[in-house]
Structure formats: C-alpha cells, structure tokens
Amino acid sequence: MDMHAHDRRRFLALGAATAASAAPLLTACGTGFGGGTKSDGSAADDVTGSFDWKRAEGRTVKALLNKHPYTDALIADLKAFTGKTGIKVEYDVFPEDNYFDKLTVDLSSGRASYDVFMLGAYMVWQYGPPGWLEDLGPWMRNSSATGPDWDQEDFFPNLLAADQWSLKAGAPLGRGGQYALPWGWETNVVAYNTEVFRKLGLKPAETFDELREVAGAITRRAPGAGFDGMYGVAVRGSRSWATIHPGFMTMYARNGLKDFTVEGGKVKPAMNSPEAIAFTRDWAEMVRKGGPPSWTSYTWYQCSSDLGAKKAGMLFDADTAAYFQAVKGASPASGKIAFHPGPQGPGGSLDTNMWIWSLGMNARSRDKSAAWLFLQWATGKEHLRKAAIEYSHIDPVRKSIGQDAAYKDKMRGFPGFIETFEAVVDRTRIQFTPQEQFFDATTSWAAALQEIYGGKNASSVLNGLAGDLASKVG
Amino acid sequence: MPGRTAPAPVADHGAAAGTEEANGKRAVRAVPAWRRSLRPYLLIVPALLLTGGILYPFGLGLYYTVFDFAASKPQPDLVGLGNYRRILTQPAFWDSARVTVAYAVGAAAVETVLGVAVALLLHRSSLVGRVLEKILILPLMIAPVIAAIMWKLMLQPSVGVINHLLEPFGLGGVQWTDTPTGALLSSITVDMWVYTPFVAILALAGLRSLPASPFEAAAVDGAGWWFTFRRLTLPMLWPYVLVAVIFRFMDSLKVFDIIYALTEGGPGDSTMVLQIRAYLEAIRFQRYSFGISYMIVLWAVVYLVTMVLVRYLGRIQNRAAEVPR
Numbered sequence: 001m002d003m004h005a006h007d008r009r010r011f012l013a014l015g016a017a018t019a020a021s022a023a024p025l026l027t028a029c030g031t032g033f034g035g036g037t038k039s040d041g042s043a044a045d046d047v048t049g050s051f052d053w054k055r056a057e058g059r060t061v062k063a064l065l066n067k068h069p070y071t072d073a074l075i076a077d078l079k080a081f082t083g084k085t086g087i088k089v090e091y092d093v094f095p096e097d098n099y100f101d102k103l104t105v106d107l108s109s110g111r112a113s114y115d116v117f118m119l120g121a122y123m124v125w126q127y128g129p130p131g132w133l134e135d136l137g138p139w140m141r142n143s144s145a146t147g148p149d150w151d152q153e154d155f156f157p158n159l160l161a162a163d164q165w166s167l168k169a170g171a172p173l174g175r176g177g178q179y180a181l182p183w184g185w186e187t188n189v190v191a192y193n194t195e196v197f198r199k200l201g202l203k204p205a206e207t208f209d210e211l212r213e214v215a216g217a218i219t220r221r222a223p224g225a226g227f228d229g230m231y232g233v234a235v236r237g238s239r240s241w242a243t244i245h246p247g248f249m250t251m252y253a254r255n256g257l258k259d260f261t262v263e264g265g266k267v268k269p270a271m272n273s274p275e276a277i278a279f280t281r282d283w284a285e286m287v288r289k290g291g292p293p294s295w296t297s298y299t300w301y302q303c304s305s306d307l308g309a310k311k312a313g314m315l316f317d318a319d320t321a322a323y324f325q326a327v328k329g330a331s332p333a334s335g336k337i338a339f340h341p342g343p344q345g346p347g348g349s350l351d352t353n354m355w356i357w358s359l360g361m362n363a364r365s366r367d368k369s370a371a372w373l374f375l376q377w378a379t380g381k382e383h384l385r386k387a388a389i390e391y392s393h394i395d396p397v398r399k400s401i402g403q404d405a406a407y408k409d410k411m412r413g414f415p416g417f418i419e420t421f422e423a424v425v426d427r428t429r430i431q432f433t434p435q436e437q438f439f440d441a442t443t444s445w446a447a448a449l450q451e452i453y454g455g456k457n458a459s460s461v462l463n464g465l466a467g468d469l470a471s472k473v474g
Numbered sequence: 475m476p477g478r479t480a481p482a483p484v485a486d487h488g489a490a491a492g493t494e495e496a497n498g499k500r501a502v503r504a505v506p507a508w509r510r511s512l513r514p515y516l517l518i519v520p521a522l523l524l525t526g527g528i529l530y531p532f533g534l535g536l537y538y539t540v541f542d543f544a545a546s547k548p549q550p551d552l553v554g555l556g557n558y559r560r561i562l563t564q565p566a567f568w569d570s571a572r573v574t575v576a577y578a579v580g581a582a583a584v585e586t587v588l589g590v591a592v593a594l595l596l597h598r599s600s601l602v603g604r605v606l607e608k609i610l611i612l613p614l615m616i617a618p619v620i621a622a623i624m625w626k627l628m629l630q631p632s633v634g635v636i637n638h639l640l641e642p643f644g645l646g647g648v649q650w651t652d653t654p655t656g657a658l659l660s661s662i663t664v665d666m667w668v669y670t671p672f673v674a675i676l677a678l679a680g681l682r683s684l685p686a687s688p689f690e691a692a693a694v695d696g697a698g699w700w701f702t703f704r705r706l707t708l709p710m711l712w713p714y715v716l717v718a719v720i721f722r723f724m725d726s727l728k729v730f731d732i733i734y735a736l737t738e739g740g741p742g743d744s745t746m747v748l749q750i751r752a753y754l755e756a757i758r759f760q761r762y763s764f765g766i767s768y769m770i771v772l773w774a775v776v777y778l779v780t781m782v783l784v785r786y787l788g789r790i791q792n793r794a795a796e797v798p799r
Contacts, residue, residue, distance in 0.1 A: 101757055108545060108760065126760065130545045229632050239740030293631035296652050296741040311632065436546045440759040450741035454653060468566075 042138035043368040047145040056370035057086030063374070064106070064117040065091050066099040069324065070184040070357055071118070073391030074378060080386075081377045087370050107132040112364040115371040121162040121356045121430055122245075124179040125438050129167050134361035135177035137164075139372045150376055154398045158429045159185060163358050169435040169473070170262035180358035181379045182397040187352050187428050188250040189420050190342040191307060191322030192314040193333055199225050204340040208251055211316075211343045212282065215290025218313035227310060232290030234303035234312035239450060241442035242299065245432070247316030247342075248283060248449070249353040253431040254345030255279050259441070260433040260473065267435050267473045269466035271445060272459075280449065281458040288453060296450050308333050316342060318355060319420070323394050326414050339416035341423045352428040356397075395421070437473045444468065539767040545760035557767035566743070566751070567768075571775075574747040577658065577733075578726035581665040585722050588666065589673025590715060594707075596674070597681045607678070610671045618668050622735035625664045626651070654744030657737045661745055664732050669725070673718040680714025681707070713791045720783045727776050748772045 047055070065071045071093060078089050092114075094102050100123070106113050107127055119127065127133050139145050140152060152160070159182035166176030190211075192204060200221055205211035215232030222230035236243040252259075257279060258270045270276065287295050292306060304321035306312035308331025315322050319339060324330060326337035341350055359378055361371050377383055381400060387393035389406045394417075396402045402421070411417045432438065448465045452458045539557050541550035561567045592610070596603045613621065628634045629650040637646045651657045684707070692702050730749040733739065739746035739754075748768060756765025 104757060104760065108762075126545065130548050239738040239742075293647075294629075294649060294652055296657075297626065297737070437759070440754075443754065443758070447740060447742050454741055456742075 042135065044138035044142045044145055044372070047139075047142055047369055049144050051144055051147045053085050053147070053373065055085075056367065056373055059367055059370040060088045060090055061116060061367065061370050061374045062114045063089055063091040064099075064103055064114040065093045066118045066357075067093050067095045068118075068184075068357065069320070069392040070387070073387035073393045074383070076391065077383055077386060080383070081374065084377065085370075085373050087373060089374065107362065110364065112362055112366050114362055115365040115367060116359055116361055116374055118183070119180055119358055119360050121173075121180070121358060122241075122432070122438050124163055124165055124358075124360075125434050125436055127360070128165060128177070128179045129436055132363055133177075133179040134363045134365065134368060134371075135179060136181060136361060136372075136375070137178040139368075139375075140178060145369070145372055146376060149382075150380055151400075154381065154400050155182060156397060156399060156402075156425065158426070159354075159356055159397050162354070162356055162430045165434055170260070170265065170267040170433055173430055173434055180360035181375055182356050183359045183379050183384075184357040184393055185395045185397055186318035186320045186355045186357075187395065187421065187424050188246040188317060188342075188354065189319050189352065189424060190314055190316050190340045191319065191326070191337050192340065193307070193310060193312075193336055194338045194415070195333075195336045196222055196225070196227050196230065196310075196313045199227075204338075205343045208255065208279075208282070208343045208345075211251075212286040212290065215286055215314065217290075219290045222313055227313075230311055230313055231292055231306075232312070233286070233314040233316055234292055234306045235287060235295075235298070235316050236300060236303055237287065237291070237295035237298040237446075237450065237453070239296070239443065239447050240299070241439050241446065243446040243449065244442045245353055245355065246300070246318055249431050250351070251283070251316070251343065251345075252276070252279060253351040253353060254343065254349045256345060256347070256349065258433070259431075259445075260435065262433065267433060269441075269469045269473065272462040272466040277458050277462050280452060280462060284449060284453040284458070295453065305331075307331075307337065319417070320392075320394060323414065323417070324392065327392075328413075337414070339414065339420040341420050350424050350427045351431060352424045353431040354428045435473055437469070440472060441469050535766045536770060538763050539770055541763050543763040545762070550763065553763075557764050558771065560764070561767055561771055566746075567748075567771075569743055570746050570748045570751045573658070573743075573745060574727060574729075574749075574772075577662060577665075577729060577745075577747060578723055580658075580662045581669070581726040581729075582719055582723040584662065584666050585670045585673045586715060586719055588670045589718060590677045590711070592670065592674040593677035593681055594703075596678055610674060612671075613668050614671050616668065617731075618664075619731040619735045621668045622664050622732045625660070625667070626736050629660055651737050652741060654741060657741060657745045661729075661733045661736055664736060665726065665729065668732070669722060673715075673722060676714055676718040677711065680711045684710050709793075713787065716783070716787045716790055720780065720787065723783065724776055724780055727779065728772070748775075 065074070075091070075093075078091075082088055099118075103114075103117055103119065103123075104126075108130070124133065140150075160178070161174030163180040163182060164174050164176060164178045165171065168176075190204060196218060197203070200217065202214055202217065205214045211233070218230060218232035222232075235247045249259075255275070257273070257276045260267045261270045262268075271280070292298055292302070292312065300317055300321050303312070303315055303317050304325055307315040307322055308325030310333050322337055322339065326334055328334055341352075344350055359375050361368060361375060365371050379397070381398060384393065384396060384398055385401050385404060385407075388396050388401050389404070389410060394411065396404075396407065401407055402425070408418060411421075432442075435441070444465055448461045451461050540552060540554055542553045542556070543550040596607050596610070616624075628636050631637055631647065631649050631652075634650075636650070637648055640646050640648065649656060650660045688706050688710075689702065692706055697705075728749055729747055730753065733745050733747055734750055734753070737745045739750045749772065752765050752768035752772065754765075755761050755768055759765075
C-alpha cells in the first residue's frame with residue numbers, strides 16, 4: 001500500500017474540512033461585506049433633560065485631524081474644551097497627502113477608531129451613502145443635546161447647506177441629512193504680488209481674457225524687470241481631483257458652465273459642451289503661456305510657495321494659500337501680497353467654488369453624546385472667535401465673527417482681504433453636482449486637462465471623458 | 475515514584491514500540507497510533523500557519539472579485555467573472571498594461587546593462603573599486619518613495635539641480651515630467667538610480683564566484699578582453715544576471731511608489747501603471763471588488779512572466795554547468 005498517497009489524501013481531506021469549517025468562522029470574524037449602519041432612530045433621541053456641558057464628563061473623544069493651521073488653532077485650545085466639559089480629547093494628525101486615505105480606510109473598515117474627524121463637503125458624497133456619517137440634524141434640533149449659545153442661524157447659510165444632502169446623485173445640497181458641520185473654509189480668489197504689478201503697470205484682471213493676458217505678460221516681462229524666473233499665475237495641475245476644484249472650477253462656474261446636468265433624475269456629463277470645451281482649451285493655453293513650469297505636478301503647496309517665493313505673480317487658489325505667505329515674515333513676498341475677487345464671468349458673475357473643512361461624526365462612534373459636545377464646542381462662537389483672532393483660522397464660518405471688530409482689525413493688514421471676502425461670500429458655494437463618483441470624475445477631469453495642456457485636442461479628450469463618466473455616474 | 479515505569483522519551487521505530495525490556499528494569503510504553511500519525515502534521519504547523527497567512531488574504535481577495543462590492547454598494551451582488559470581463563474590455567486597462575510593460579522592460583533592461591557594467595568595473599581590484607563598492611549600496615538604503623521625492627525636486631524645471639547643471643549646455647528648460655515620454659523616462663531614471671546597485675551587487679557576487687582556470691587558459695592563449703568577456707565571462711555570469719533580471723522585472727511590473735510620488739500616473743494616463751489604477755479604484759474611488767480584480771490580473775501576469783523566466787533560468791543554469799571549471 002502506498003502510505004504516502006494515503007497520507008496525502010488524508011491531508012487534503014483535512015485541509016478541505018478545515019477550509020469548509022473556516023468559512024462561517026471568517027464570516028463571523030467580520031471578513032464578510034460591511035453592512036450599512038443606518039438605523040431608524042438617532043442616538044440624539046436618547047439625550048433628554050436640560051442641556052449640560054458636563055453631561056459626558058470623564059469620557060474620551062478620539063479625533064482624526066489633518067495637518068493644517070486651522071487644526072493648530074483647535075489643538076491649542078483643547079484645554080478649554082476639557083475644562084468646560086471634563087471630556088478628554090485624544091487625536092492623531094496626518095499630513096493631507098494621506099489623510100483622506102487613512103480616513104477612508106478607517107471608516108470603510110467599520111471600526112470606530114475615531115469618533116470625530118475633519119472632512120470636506122465633497123467627502124459627504126462619498127462617506128454619506130454607505131452610512132458612515134452620523135446625521136447631525138437630530139442632534140442640532142435636540143435642545144437637550146445642543147446649548148442655546150450654539151446659534152445655528154449664525155452660520156453662513158451656504159456653508160451649512162454644503163454639508164447637507166439627501167444622498168441621491170444629482171439632488172441639490174441643502175436638503176436631507178446634515179452630515180458634517182462647517183468649521184473652516186476657503187474661497188477661491190486671486191492673490192497677487194503688488195510689487196510686480198506696480199513695476200509692470202498691471203491691474204488685477206476683471207475678466208478671464210484679461211487674466212490670460214496678465215498671466216502671459218508677467219511671464220514675458222517680469223524676469224526682465226528684476227523678478228528672476230517669475231511666471232504669471234500659479235494654479236494647480238497634478239493628476240488629482242484637487243486640481244479641478246479651486247481656480248479652475250471657480251472660473252468655470254463664473255462662465256456659467258456645469259460639470260453635470262440632471263435630466264429626469266439622470267446625471268449627465270456636461271464638461272464636453274462646446275462652451276466648456278472652449279473654456280478648457282483657453283485655461284490650458286493660459287497655463288502654457290503664463291503658468292508654472294512642471295505644472296502637471298503642481299498642488300496647492302507648490303502654488304502657495306511660488307507666490308511666497310516671488311516665483312509667481314498671481315495665485316488663483318484658496319485665499320488661505322496666499323494668506324499664509326502674506327503673514328509678516330512668512331515669506332519673501334510677505335507685505336507685498338494683495339487679494340482680489342478674481343475675473344468675473346461674462347454676466348459679471350462672481351460665483352465661486354469653495355472648500356469647507358468640516359467636522360463629522362463617525363456613525364459607529366461608541367460615545368456620540370461626548371462626540372457631539374466636542375463638535376458643538378469646536379464649531380461654537382467662543383472657540384472660532386479665538387481661533388480667528390489669535391490664530392490663523394481666517395475664513396470664519398460664522399457671520400458674527402466675520403463682523404467682529406477685532407477680526408476685521410487683524411485682517412485689514414492684508415490688502416483687499418476683507419473686501420474680497422465680502423464680495424464673494426454670498427456667491428460662494430459648492431459648484432459641483434453632488435454625486436458619489438465625484439473623486440473619480442474630477443481625477444479623470446484633471447487627467448484630461450493635463451492631456452489638453454500637453455497638446456491633445458480638447459474636444460476629443462473631453463468627449464472621451466464625458467463618454468467614460470456617463471457610464472459610471474449616470 | 476518508586477515502582478513506576480517511565481515512558482520512553484521518543485519511540486522512533488515501530489519495532490521498539492510496545493516492547494518491554496526483558497530484565498524488567500525499564501518498560502517502553504507504546505506510542506498510540508493517532509499520536510504517531512499526528513506528528514508529521516504538527517511538524518508542518520508553522521509552515522502551514524505562514525502559508526495560511528499568505529493565502530488567506532489572497533483567497534479573500536479572489537472571493538471579493540466575484541462580487542460588485544463598493545462603498546456605494548455594501549450589500550453586493552454576485553457578478554461572477556463580470557469584473558474581469560469589464561477590465562479586459564476597458565481601453566484603460568490595455569493602456570495601463572502597455573505602460574506597465576514599457577516601464578518594466580525599460581527599467582529592467584537599463585538596470586541590467588548598467589549593473590553588469592558597474593560590476594565589471596568594480597571587479598578590478600583597486601582602492602577606488604573598494605571605496606565605490608561601499609558607496610554603491612547607498613541608494614538601496616533609501617526608500618523608493620523618498621528617492622522619487624528627491625528626484626522630483628531635482629527634476630523641477632525652474633529650481634531643480636538637473637536643469638541648473640544642464641543650463642551651460644543650452645539644455646536648461648527641459649520639462650522633465652510634463653510630457654508623456656518625459657514622465658515615463660523620468661520614472662525609469664529614478665528606478666534605475668535606486669535599483670542598479672542591486673543588479674551590480676548580484677553581478678559582482680557572480681563575477682567573484684567564477685572559476686579562475688578558464689580565464690587563465692584564455693590569457694595564456696592570448697585572448698583579448700572582448701573575446702574573454704563574450705565567450706567566457708558573460709555565459710558563466712548569465713545565471714546571476716538572469717536572477718537579477720527576474721527580480722527587477724517582477725518588481726518593476728508591480729511598481730507603485732516611485733511613479734505615484736513622481737507623477738501620480740500623469741500627465742494624462744501616460745504613467746498610469748496597473749498598480750496605481752488598482753489603488754485608485756480600490757482606495758480613492760472605493761470600488762473594492764473592481765480594484766482587487768485589477769490586482770488579481772496583475773498577479774496573474776507577474777506569475778506567468780516569472781514562471782517563464784524561472785524556467786529559462788533553469789535551462790541557462792544547466793547550460794552554464796556544462797562550462798568546464
């Protein structure tokens with residue numbers, strides 16, 4: 001008898017039996033598909049009685065934060081929160097390059113590693129539908145959970161609306177669940193070097209045509225006027241969704257253009273309309289003639305640095321990206337940076353796209369009551385006023401802080417900042433169509449923009465993009 | 475304990491088992507059959523655990539690929555081979571496959587040629603060779619992603635050191651990563667910088683293990699350098715070189731860090747290798763099943779290519795063994 005063959009058969013049988021018995025075990029261990037976390041009731045309903053900051057005293061909230069000057073202000077003031085509530089805050093801070101990957105992986109794993117976290121309004125479209133985000137609406141409406149000082153009406157309404165969605169692709173923002181709270185934001189406007197503008201006799205552009213002309217003129221003339229290696233306008237260009245949303249989307253929206261249209265509940269790509277093709281071609285041309293060298297690798301960081309290092313004459317990006325270079329002693333260009341709303345659209349439109357650093361709550365958080373107290377404090381008047389005046393939390397999400405005399409005094413040191421903020425604040429909103437495939441669509445859009453910049457035909461590239469997205473989004 | 479017989483420590487042979495010494499001083503107790511049959515399995519438990527640790531996520535990944543699991547679809551439907559069908563009918567996949575192969579072939583070829591050349595230079599015993607040998611391994615000690623970031627700064631057109639060095643020759647304005655070809659070549663250059671020392675070290679080890687007698691005989695016969703290299707060094711060194719090629723080709727097919735840090739797959743899709751596409755699908759766009767399917771396809775490609783190369787290596791080694799030593 002072949003003992004080896006016999007043993008082999010037994011071994012295989014044993015293996016098969018083990019595998020078969022392991023299958024239900026694996027499922028039990030949570031290796032199956034993650035389920036949603038939606039339930040009919042909200043944990044907010046469990047909070048009753050009068051409002052009390054000390055309701056969750058002695059507990060701990062875990063926060064995931066992105067490395068940002070707004071975060072620095074929050075961390076510096078955490079003692080005030082602990083003193084007020086008796087709640088301890090443990091936090092991890094990650095750089096922006098991998099912050100959202102970390103957050104996505106953590107949320108999708110179904111763990112409750114973090115009770116609260118920073119996110120953008122676009123992330124609500126990705127994290128909301130799977131049920132990873134707590135609907136904060138019931139918490140806001142519950143007077144036992146929310147103090148009278150929190151004052152929901154004090155938020156700029158477009159900011160609060162930006163984090164509110166019905167989770168249906170194409171449905172407008174401002175309806176449905178409140179999946180995050182605005183905490184800090186950024187308008188996308190133009191910042192420019194006043195020294196180079198004065199020397200070259202230039203004025204801030206009021207139209208897109210002027211912007212292209214000014215950008216080209218700086219690239220051609222600035223190096224000969226004592227600004228070595230200076231180019232016209234710093235705009236993002238990396239193969240990332242983040243390339244589309246600041247300057248590009250702002251100017252796109254001011255031209256009355258749409259990313260998608262919604263017809264009969266169906267979302268259809270619109271970035272290949274004749275007007276959108278013409279605009280995109282002009283934008284790529286502007287970058288070729290007046291943009292940064294190595295544009296395809298440009299993120300907000302390079303754009304901001306170039307303005308500060310006097311390598312860029314203008315920046316069309318988040319106002320914070322210019323502000324941090326404009327602060328006294330922060331860069332060679334500090335003291336020489338001014339703000340302007342940027343070019344208007346054909347009808348004088350100042351529609352502006354925005355980025356909102358929001359705070360959200362994990363739907364699986366084990367201590368939602370404490371987490372809500374933290375969110376309430378972090379988005380409350382007291383902390384945000386202190387952050388705006390003593391730290392660099394410069395775009396207030398609350399109207400009262402925008403009108404605060406001490407805040408205005410501080411910001412008057414930055415020419416044009418307050419005027420620009422006030423000119424665009426009511427016209428600033430999310431200009432994208434909310435839908436779950438936002439990151440795929442905008443990353444592909446950035447890749448298309450790079451191809452057009454590289455010389456490919458804008459019409460065929462954008463038609464190809466629209467065709468590809470139609471099957472994914474529609 | 476008085477009067478108690480101790481069990482035999484180990485009964486290795488069936489003949490010894492179950493017997494009792496005639497003088498009654500010691501008794502050998504029989505090892506039960508079930509224990510004997512279990513022993514081989516116990517011995518391979520560590521190996522099984524290790525294999526299980528590798529195969530479990532792989533199997534789970536395969537399992538996921540037959541569903542349409544995504545963040546937007548936490549309760550997925552069974553789609554069978556639908557994900558693979560979708561991948562293979564997508565032009566984007568074939569574009570990425572073409573870029574991946576171009577990158578892998580380019581990187582492995584350049585690194586092999588340069589690595590062997592460096593090894594031949596270092597093989598000549600000299601002070602410079604000995605010093606360079608120590609320095610050569612430095613790039614291998616740097617994480618590829620760090621190397622890519624370093625090179626990204628050096629290749630920056632306006633402030634990068636590369637264009638600064640080229641400026642006196644009238645070549646200062648090169649947009650290294652802004653064009654599709656430039657981006658691919660720049661990525662291969664970073665790969666080459668990091669991994670050429672790996673090939674060189676393997677080739678150098680091979681050179682040092684070659685027998686001296688054939689070379690002495692060739693020298694006595696007055697053979698020139700080129701003849702010796704072509705007819706003796708290279709054939710005998712070939713198995714070592716091929717090992718380096720297999721490692722580098724496999725690694726280059728799976729490249730992620732260097733390209734992602736340097737170009738993120740752009741401009742356009744010009745450096746969009748399969749790994750980056752899989753990462754974007756699975757992590758950034760949260761289409762988990764689809765992203766994993768990309769990885770499984772890439773695994774199959776790497777596996778098949780490696781099998782072919784390993785078989786070729788076997789044949790080469792057999793042939794090399796026939797060279798008189």
